[in-house]
Amino acid sequence: MLENIKSPSDLNKLSVKDLNKLSEEIRDVIIKVIKNNGGHLGASLGTVELIVALHKVFNCPKDKIIFDVGHQAYAHKLLTGRFKNFDTIRVKDGLSGFTNKFESIYDSFTAGHAGPSISTALGLKEALKLKGVENKVIAVIGDGAVSSGISLEGLNNAGSSKNDLIIILNENQMSISENVGALSKWLSNAITGPTYHSFRKSVKEFLSSKGKIGEKLLDLAHKIADGTYAAITPGVFFDGMGFQYIGPIDGHNIDELIEHLEALKGLNEPVLLHVITQKGKGYTPSEDDPRKYHGISSIESKKTKGVSWTNIISDSMIELAKKYDDVVAITAAMPDGTGLSKFYKYFPNRFYDVGIAEQHAVAFSAGLAEGGMRPFVAIYSTFLQRAYDQIFHEVTLQNQPVVFLIDRAGLVGEDGATHHGVFDLSYLRIFPNLIIMIPKDGRELADMLYTAYHYKEAPIAIRYPRGNLPYLTAKRACKKIKIGSFTEELNYGSDFLILASSWLNNESKKVIEKLKNDNIANGKLVNVRFIKPLDSKLLQKEFKKYKKIITIEENTIIGGMGSAILEWANDNGFKNDILRLAIPDEFIEHGTQKELRKIVKLEENEIYKQIKGFLS
Numbered sequence: 001m002l003e004n005i006k007s008p009s010d011l012n013k014l015s016v017k018d019l020n021k022l023s024e025e026i027r028d029v030i031i032k033v034i035k036n037n038g039g040h041l042g043a044s045l046g047t048v049e050l051i052v053a054l055h056k057v058f059n060c061p062k063d064k065i066i067f068d069v070g071h072q073a074y075a076h077k078l079l080t081g082r083f084k085n086f087d088t089i090r091v092k093d094g095l096s097g098f099t100n101k102f103e104s105i106y107d108s109f110t111a112g113h114a115g116p117s118i119s120t121a122l123g124l125k126e127a128l129k130l131k132g133v134e135n136k137v138i139a140v141i142g143d144g145a146v147s148s149g150i151s152l153e154g155l156n157n158a159g160s161s162k163n164d165l166i167i168i169l170n171e172n173q174m175s176i177s178e179n180v181g182a183l184s185k186w187l188s189n190a191i192t193g194p195t196y197h198s199f200r201k202s203v204k205e206f207l208s209s210k211g212k213i214g215e216k217l218l219d220l221a222h223k224i225a226d227g228t229y230a231a232i233t234p235g236v237f238f239d240g241m242g243f244q245y246i247g248p249i250d251g252h253n254i255d256e257l258i259e260h261l262e263a264l265k266g267l268n269e270p271v272l273l274h275v276i277t278q279k280g281k282g283y284t285p286s287e288d289d290p291r292k293y294h295g296i297s298s299i300e301s302k303k304t305k306g307v308s309w310t311n312i313i314s315d316s317m318i319e320l321a322k323k324y325d326d327v328v329a330i331t332a333a334m335p336d337g338t339g340l341s342k343f344y345k346y347f348p349n350r351f352y353d354v355g356i357a358e359q360h361a362v363a364f365s366a367g368l369a370e371g372g373m374r375p376f377v378a379i380y381s382t383f384l385q386r387a388y389d390q391i392f393h394e395v396t397l398q399n400q401p402v403v404f405l406i407d408r409a410g411l412v413g414e415d416g417a418t419h420h421g422v423f424d425l426s427y428l429r430i431f432p433n434l435i436i437m438i439p440k441d442g443r444e445l446a447d448m449l450y451t452a453y454h455y456k457e458a459p460i461a462i463r464y465p466r467g468n469l470p471y472l473t474a475k476r477a478c479k480k481i482k483i484g485s486f487t488e489e490l491n492y493g494s495d496f497l498i499l500a501s502s503w504l505n506n507e508s509k510k511v512i513e514k515l516k517n518d519n520i521a522n523g524k525l526v527n528v529r530f531i532k533p534l535d536s537k538l539l540q541k542e543f544k545k546y547k548k549i550i551t552i553e554e555n556t557i558i559g560g561m562g563s564a565i566l567e568w569a570n571d572n573g574f575k576n577d578i579l580r581l582a583i584p585d586e587f588i589e590h591g592t593q594k595e596l597r598k599i600v601k602l603e604e605n606e607i608y609k610q611i612k613g614f615l616s
């Protein structure tokens with residue numbers, strides 16, 4: 001059936017029985033493709049029936065469905081003309097792993113970050129209203145994302161707007177790991193507590209059996225029941241916010257879903273339909289371990305071996321916390337991704353998962369620091385963008401000694417443009433007080449963590465990429481690093497100088513060897529392990545010696561390390577030739593990390609060619 005669905009309107013002719021069969025086909029395709037390509041298996045398996053029902057009832061693309069995060073929308077892709085290309089998902093030049101505005105008219109927004117769907121849906125709905133267009137706008141959001149700050153801001157506005165916005169709250173009791181927080185506990189009453197529907201039904205049945213008096217009482221009872229159900233189900237929260245709350249209903253029962261969606265289509269007010277789904281539905285390993293199967297790697301990337309940067313963080317944090325009682329660790333819903341779940345096992349009382357709440361995580365860390373703790377807050381580079389004002393207002397302005405562990409800094413690969421961590425150097429460098437470190441390998445990363453713990457005078461950010469280390473170094477006791485010191489890594493001569501950061505030290509080393517072996521030029525390599533403060537003394541010395549200087553970093557070209565060096569050169573009266581190698585000023589799509597690094601010319605051969613050209 002699935003291959004005959006060219007657009008959602010093809011669902012019109014299908015019966016509920018057909019739609020159930022179609023859902024099975026969709027699941028089979030998702031499982032087959034994602035096991036190979038990697039992707040958000042659990043989330044997308046859980047929403048199959050919901051998406052089928054949504055497309056059966058609504059008229060897309062005139063009606064708009066906005067998926068929060070966009071990682072649960074694989075069925076939506078399959079029903080909106082992307083079945084044929086579905087096996088290219090997350091592959092370079094193939095379909096995106098999230099909804100993507102530039103991929104399909106059925107995707108109003110490119111997504112990847114959690115929380116904004118209610119706000120964007122409300123804005124879109126308002127625009128349609130202003131234009132006199134009657135179509136519906138539906139936001140689909142998970143119980144993890146709904147607790148994020150922006151979602152609550154959106155709910156607050158939507159509930160008072162009187163717009164007929166539809167929100168589908170997809171509750172599966174999971175974020176990536178288990179849901180945390182008071183709101184999610186409250187929501188889970190829907191599963192453990194009595195439900196609106198069964199409660200209402202029993203009241204009705206009872207009173208109907210009492211004849212005429214019963215009928216009169218029925219009306220009154222509805223009111224009482226409404227009040228009572230509100231007190232015992234999650235409905236009270238959404239009612240209070242100004243929504244018509246409906247549910248909870250079974251998100252895998254297409255019949256029930258269609259019945260409710262049809263009914264709420266006619267409502268002329270903000271409405272929230274609460275559906276209960278099972279993450280990973282229909283694939284036993286994923287049903288049994290939804291945490292592991294939230295997102296899986298491609299077969300190709302499973303082959304890579306070695307120790308990851310995140311592993312080093314994980315082990316170093318435990319070492320540090322064993323020695324020092326004031327070390328505490330904070331994550332915003334990413335205990336596994338940031339390597340902190342291991343820390344939790346050792347120090348449950350000094351570990352905080354605050355949910356999808358990066359702004360809160362940073363402000364909370366500032367509070368911990370003010371109270372005398374040493375907070376290490378681990379957040380992916382791209383998600384830390386959420387907490388920009390807290391970095392400014394709560395941390396750097398007040399010089400709180402919070403340590404930011406910025407994971408996934410650089411190109412992340414298959415998750416694509418929404419997830420690349422390529423702006424952090426630019427957005428962090430502007431803040432007074434903040435020290436920014438970039439390790440070249442695992443040993444240096446461990447030393448930086450150790451240094452950060454002991455340096456209590458200022459906030460510190462340490463950024464490191466996704467993936468495995470360029471090489472392993474022997475384990476030894478951690479050493480303190482002098483703040484603002486670079487290191488000389490290799491010196492073959494005076495033709496050119498490379499100032500490199502992170503794993504690009506390793507690539508640069510290979511390039512310098514090759515340029516020497518090819519009798520082209522003899523160069524030197526310096527590891528720029530602090531982008532703030534810079535090693536002014538070393539730069540003074542090298543800028544006098546080397547006319548040609550190359551900077552290499554995995555950050556956008558605007559405002560990163562190369563910019564810092566250019567500014568430094570200008571401010572210190574140097575007019576050396578400077579070539580900046582960095583990520584170009586454009587959004588980079590998805591592909592393997594290797595492919596993407598080649599595209600942006602941050603890989604051995606490309607670096608070689610560019611430096612050769614620069615020198616000639």
Ligand SMILES: Cc1ncc(C[n+]2csc(CCOP(=O)(O)OP(=O)(O)O)c2C)c(N)n1
Binds near residue numbers: 072115144279333
């Ligand atoms: C701002 C932000 N922080 C963290 C993430 C990482 N992340 C992706 S999906 C997800 C869990 C979302 O949970 P929920 O909304 O319940 O959806 P589910 O995956 O359970 O369907 C998280 C934390 C993100 N995408 N955006």
